[in-house]
Amino acid sequence: xxxxxxxxxxxxxxxxxxxxxxPRAPSTSAAVTVPTERLFAAHATTVTPGSFDMxxxxxxxxxxxxxHPMVAYFMRMTPRAIVARYCHLNPSVSRDVLARVLAxxxxxxxxxxxxxxxxxxxxxxxxxxLLETNSCPSGNKAMPPLAEDEDDLGGYGRVxxxxxxxxxxxxxxxxxxxxxxxxxxxxxxxxxxxxxAE
Numbered sequence: 001x002x003x004x005x006x007x008x009x010x011x012x013x014x015x016x017x018x019x020x021x022x023p024r025a026p027s028t029s030a031a032v033t034v035p036t037e038r039l040f041a042a043h044a045t046t047v048t049p050g051s052f053d054m055x056x057x058x059x060x061x062x063x064x065x066x067x068h069p070m071v072a073y074f075m076r077m078t079p080r081a082i083v084a085r086y087c088h089l090n091p092s093v094s095r096d097v098l099a100r101v102l103a104x105x106x107x108x109x110x111x112x113x114x115x116x117x118x119x120x121x122x123x124x125x126x127x128x129x130l131l132e133t134n135s136c137p138s139g140n141k142a143m144p145p146l147a148e149d150e151d152d153l154g155g156y157g158r159v160x161x162x163x164x165x166x167x168x169x170x171x172x173x174x175x176x177x178x179x180x181x182x183x184x185x186x187x188x189x190x191x192x193x194x195x196x197a198e
Contacts, residue, residue: 044179047190047193047194047196047197048197049197049198050197050198052152052153052191052194052195052197052198053194054145054152054154056187056190056191056194057141057154057156057187057188057190057191057194058140058141058142058144058154058187058191059141059142062141062142062143066144067143067145067146067147072146072147075146076146076148079099079102079103080099082102083095083098083102086098109133109135110163110164111135111159111163111164112133112134112135113134113138114130114132114134115130115131115132115134116130116131117129117131138185138188139155140154140155140156140159140188140191140192141187141188141191143155146158153195153198156191156192156194156195157195157198159192160195160196178196180193180196
C-alpha cells in the first residue's frame with residue numbers, strides 16, 4: 001500500500017551549458033531518462049495493517065470531541081427518511097424522482113464532496129448554497145467518529161466501505177497494489193491509506 005506517491009521530479013535531465021554565454025546544445029542532444037521505479041521509490045511509503053492512529057489523522061481538538069446530536073441524526077438517516085424530510089420542506093419536489101436520483105449509482109464521482117454555505121437572503125429565507133463539487137472530499141480530519149462506527153477508523157472507514165471497497169469487490173481479486181496519491185493534505189491522505197491497509 002503506497003501512502004504518499006506525490007508528484008515525482010521531472011523524469012528527464014537535460015544537459016546545460018557549462019559556461020554562461022556558451023551556445024546551448026542542440027535540442028537533439030540526448031536526455032537522460034530516469035527509470036520510473038527510481039522516481040517513485042523516493043516518494044512512496046508502504047503502509048501496513050495496524051498502522052492507523054487516529055491522533056495522526058484528526059485535528060487535535062477533534063480527538064476527544066463528540067458529534068453534535070443534530071449532525072449524528074442526519075448521518076444516520078436512511079435514503080427513505082432523507083426523501084421524506086426533503087419533500088416535506090420542498091413540497092413541489094416529486095418523491096419518486098428524488099428517490100430514483102438517490103438510488104442511482106454515480107458513474108464518475110464515486111468519492112466526491114461539496115462545499116456548501118448556509119445563507120439567508122434579503123427576505124429572510126434560509127438556504128444552503130452549493131459553492132462547488134469536489135472530485136475528492138476532505139473533512140474526515142475534522143469529523144469526530146460516530147458512536148456506532150464499527151471500528152476505530154471513524155469516517156475514513158465509513159467512506160472506504162461505502163465508496164471504494166464495493167467497487168474493488170466487483171473487480172474481483174486482481175494482483176497488484178493500491179495507492180493513495182496526494183498533494184498537500186498528508187494527515188487525511190495518510191488516514192485513508194492506513195484505513196485502507198486495515
